[in-house]
Amino acid sequence: MDFNKGVSKSLCWLNGKIMPTAQACIPVSDHGLLYGDGVFEGIRFYQRRAFRLSEHLHRLRDSAAAIGLPLPLDRAALETAVAELIEAIAVPEGYLRLVVTRGEGTMGIDPSSCKRGNVFIIATQMELVDAEKRQQGIRVIIAATRRLPVDGLDPRIKSLNYLNHILARMEAGNAGAQEAILLNARGHVCEGSADNVYIVRDHALLTPPVSDGALDGVTRRVVMELAAQAGIACREETLAPYDLYTADECFLTGTGAELIPVRDIDGRLLRQCPGGVYLDLQVRFQALIQWETAA
Numbered sequence: 435m436d437f438n439k440g441v442s443k444s445l446c447w448l449n450g451k452i453m454p455t456a457q458a459c460i461p462v463s464d465h466g467l468l469y470g471d472g473v474f475e476g477i478r479f480y481q482r483r484a485f486r487l488s489e490h491l492h493r494l495r496d497s498a499a500a501i502g503l504p505l506p507l508d509r510a511a512l513e514t515a516v517a518e519l520i521e522a523i524a525v526p527e528g529y530l531r532l533v534v535t536r537g538e539g540t541m542g543i544d545p546s547s548c549k550r551g552n553v554f555i556i557a558t559q560m561e562l563v564d565a566e567k568r569q570q571g572i573r574v575i576i577a578a579t580r581r582l583p584v585d586g587l588d589p590r591i592k593s594l595n596y597l598n599h600i601l602a603r604m605e606a607g608n609a610g611a612q613e614a615i616l617l618n619a620r621g622h623v624c625e626g627s628a629d630n631v632y633i634v635r636d637h638a639l640l641t642p643p644v645s646d647g648a649l650d651g652v653t654r655r656v657v658m659e660l661a662a663q664a665g666i667a668c669r670e671e672t673l674a675p676y677d678l679y680t681a682d683e684c685f686l687t688g689t690g691a692e693l694i695p696v697r698d699i700d701g702r703l704l705r706q707c708p709g710g711v712y713l714d715l716q717v718r719f720q721a722l723i724q725w726e727t728a729a
């Protein structure tokens with residue numbers, strides 16, 4: 435993800451005040467910064483309305499509960515903050531990064547000295563890949579860096595710890611690819627560095643189960659809904675790299691990514707890109723966004 439492109443146009447809601455993102459500061463003793471101790475959501479807005487806000491706030495609540503982090507704001511206050519920020523930024527479409535840190539504390543990982551988390555929401559433009567790649571499909575590698583084991587950190591927690599995802603993404607960049615797929619310790623497919631992965635095989639849509647190490651993505655769920663509406667068989671299935679290499683189609687899903695077709699994986703060209711199932715779902719996805727965010 436490249437947020438820098440939009441920083442000049444970016445606004446930040448920080449603990450109740452809206453300001454240019456470049457002026458938004460939190461103390462260096464915040465454990466979110468010192469230890470990656472906190473949770474976050476990435477949320478898109480279209481037509482000046484947040485898409486699937488309820489699902490994102492639900493996941494934020496659960497992520498915070500899972501790490502024992504009291505949210506400093508209730509759901510209504512978070513909804514108000516999101517609405518105020520979208521109102522303040524002069525663009526109809528964009529990306530929101532909602533972060534809740536553990537807050538300021540003393541040195542040492544024990545969070546008991548952190549009395550109140552900091553909450554900030556950055557509103558910015560988000561272009562994960564350029565329009566041409568979005569149409570033609572992206573190059574993907576399978577990273578040597580593995581995802582954290584599910585019995586080490588539950589993949590449903592959307593925490594501020596992304597280091598192994600960052601290392602995987604760096605591997606992709608070094609290989610001239612746009613995204614990396616992470617495997618779990620058993621060599622099964624988990625997800626991309628910031629997106630979920632789907633393949634199409636024999637007209638069925640397959641994605642790894644969360645228990646293999648995938649985030650329970652909001653967009654992943656939307657795609658399941660859309661597949662059901664389209665009469666496309668869709669199921670969770672453990673996948674090996676072989677399944678990716680031999681798939682008819684592959685695409686990634688995420689709030690930042692939306693739906694992105696994959697052209698090749700580790701140099702193996704996929705049979706179809708963009709494939710028929712992807713194109714069908716992409717049209718439905720765009721229609722759903724327009725419908726759900728219409729005033």
Ligand SMILES: Cc1ncc(COP(=O)(O)O)c(C=O)c1O
Nearest residue numbers: 628629630649651652653688689
């Ligand atoms: C590791 C990871 N997997 C998957 C996703 C996609 O999830 P969602 O569709 O909820 O954005 C994200 C999004 O940030 C992510 O960070």
